[in-house]
Amino acid sequence: MAEEFARSRLAVGLMSGTSLDAVDAALVRLAGSSDKPRVRLVAFTSVRYSLGVRKRILHVASGEAIPAREISQLNFLLGELFAEAALRVCRKARISPHRLSVIGSHGQTVFHQGFATLEAGRKISSTLQIAEPAVIAERIRAPVVANFRTRDIASGGQGAPLVPLVDYLLFKDRSKGTVTLNLGGIANVTVIPAGAGPEEVLGFDTGPGNMVMDALARRFTHGRKDYDSGGRLAAQGKVLEERLSDALRFPFFREAPPKSAGREQFGDEFIKRYFFSGRKRESAQDLLRTANELTARTVAEALRNFVWPRASIGRLIVSGGGAHNRLLLKKISELMPELDVDLSDAFGIPVDAKEAIAFAILADRTLQGLPGNLPAVTGARRAAVLGSIHPR
Numbered sequence: 001m002a003e004e005f006a007r008s009r010l011a012v013g014l015m016s017g018t019s020l021d022a023v024d025a026a027l028v029r030l031a032g033s034s035d036k037p038r039v040r041l042v043a044f045t046s047v048r049y050s051l052g053v054r055k056r057i058l059h060v061a062s063g064e065a066i067p068a069r070e071i072s073q074l075n076f077l078l079g080e081l082f083a084e085a086a087l088r089v090c091r092k093a094r095i096s097p098h099r100l101s102v103i104g105s106h107g108q109t110v111f112h113q114g115f116a117t118l119e120a121g122r123k124i125s126s127t128l129q130i131a132e133p134a135v136i137a138e139r140i141r142a143p144v145v146a147n148f149r150t151r152d153i154a155s156g157g158q159g160a161p162l163v164p165l166v167d168y169l170l171f172k173d174r175s176k177g178t179v180t181l182n183l184g185g186i187a188n189v190t191v192i193p194a195g196a197g198p199e200e201v202l203g204f205d206t207g208p209g210n211m212v213m214d215a216l217a218r219r220f221t222h223g224r225k226d227y228d229s230g231g232r233l234a235a236q237g238k239v240l241e242e243r244l245s246d247a248l249r250f251p252f253f254r255e256a257p258p259k260s261a262g263r264e265q266f267g268d269e270f271i272k273r274y275f276f277s278g279r280k281r282e283s284a285q286d287l288l289r290t291a292n293e294l295t296a297r298t299v300a301e302a303l304r305n306f307v308w309p310r311a312s313i314g315r316l317i318v319s320g321g322g323a324h325n326r327l328l329l330k331k332i333s334e335l336m337p338e339l340d341v342d343l344s345d346a347f348g349i350p351v352d353a354k355e356a357i358a359f360a361i362l363a364d365r366t367l368q369g370l371p372g373n374l375p376a377v378t379g380a381r382r383a384a385v386l387g388s389i390h391p392r
């Protein structure tokens with residue numbers, strides 16, 4: 001017991017995903033072995049992006065031509081915001097930041113291309129997460145690990161998803177096949193067959209999580225609300241069957257994994273095409289209900305088409321902000337009655353903190369010289385130690 005305690009360490013994970021809602025900070029105490037880490041959440045906080053910052057990120061990530069000045073300034077500005085989130089979570093826990101053994105910062109993705117294109121005769125894939133780690137290290141005076149995805153890409157992988165290794169370490173089970181489902185802007189799953197080794201884990205994006213619903217909610221409330229809280233508006237509407245079946249024919253859903261998605265697939269264009277085409281006058285409630293149904297159906301169909309034929313699964317563990325959407329959760333459970341559906345809270349991992357916790361664990365692995373990717377999931381040539389390290 002004493003030995004384990006002596007070896008336990010405090011780490012912070014910082015994460016902001018495709019929803020562009022907030023920087024999430026999780027302060028955890030880590031112990032246990034590299035094979036079976038034990039993690040206890042000490043404190044969690046979210047620092048929301050202001051509307052102005054959110055707009056600037058959306059603009060830089062839009063694919064338009066952006067002056068280098070804007071990317072450079074935004075990188076350092078986000079560094080300050082990520083550092084603030086780390087400081088706040090320490091303050092909340094009344095823990096001096098100097099006691100942290102590491103901070104793992106995912107940064108904010110502004111570009112991600114997991115497949116190669118020819119650039120000056122060479123095959124190049126690339127990814128860019130911003131929120132300057134040097135700023136975080138300087139403000140907190142703790143070692144910072146960042147840029148996790150680049151090493152996987154350099155090793156021939158798609159750079160994503162990375163959370164499946166953490167899911168594997170935390171939720172693997174000898175007798176129960178498990179799927180973890182994260183409902184962020186995009187919905188993604190990690191499949192861990194009973195008794196599986198790391199090479200048998202599968203991880204991929206199923207399609208929209210909250211992204212389509214959020215866009216509709218913002219539009220209908222003229223920006224007053226960022227999402228449909230609890231799915232309450234959607235619950236007052238009915239599914240628009242024709243729109244739903246059109247949207248379900250979007251080619252991404254039929255592609256076999258590995259596959260990943262983002263705003264490129266499920267951003268404004270998708271919404272225009274499937275939710276606002278034609279001249280019909282439809283209610284906000286009906287459109288939101290249809291978007292809610294689209295997420296539930298595409299998650300269930302992805303599992304049915306691509307997972308059930310390969311593995312027997314008994315339980316689904318749900319996390320991410322979308323786990324607060326009661327209508328969505330109810331629908332997902334109904335569509336897969338054969339599964340025990342739980343929130344990650346039941347395993348000591350609060351739904352909102354899960355992704356941030358994952359990057360605390362990945363950073364800790366980096367400092368220990370342990371790999372952070374699963375080649376079977378990302379397609380990398382090897383399991384690599386991820387990230388760039390910024391010393392204390």
Ligand SMILES: Nc1ncnc2c1ncn2[C@@H]1O[C@H](COP(=O)(O)OP(=O)(O)OP(=O)(O)O)[C@@H](O)[C@H]1O
Nearest residue numbers: 017018019184185210227229230320321322324325
């Ligand atoms: N009470 C709630 N009811 C319904 N939806 C909610 C609620 N709270 C949060 N959400 C949804 O969760 C989203 C934020 O989720 P989260 O932070 O997990 O996603 P993310 O930032 O895209 O992260 P990642 O890409 O890492 O999964 C919000 O945009 C919103 O759609």
Ligand SMILES: [Mg+2]
Nearest residue numbers: 017019021022
């Ligand atoms: Mg978020």
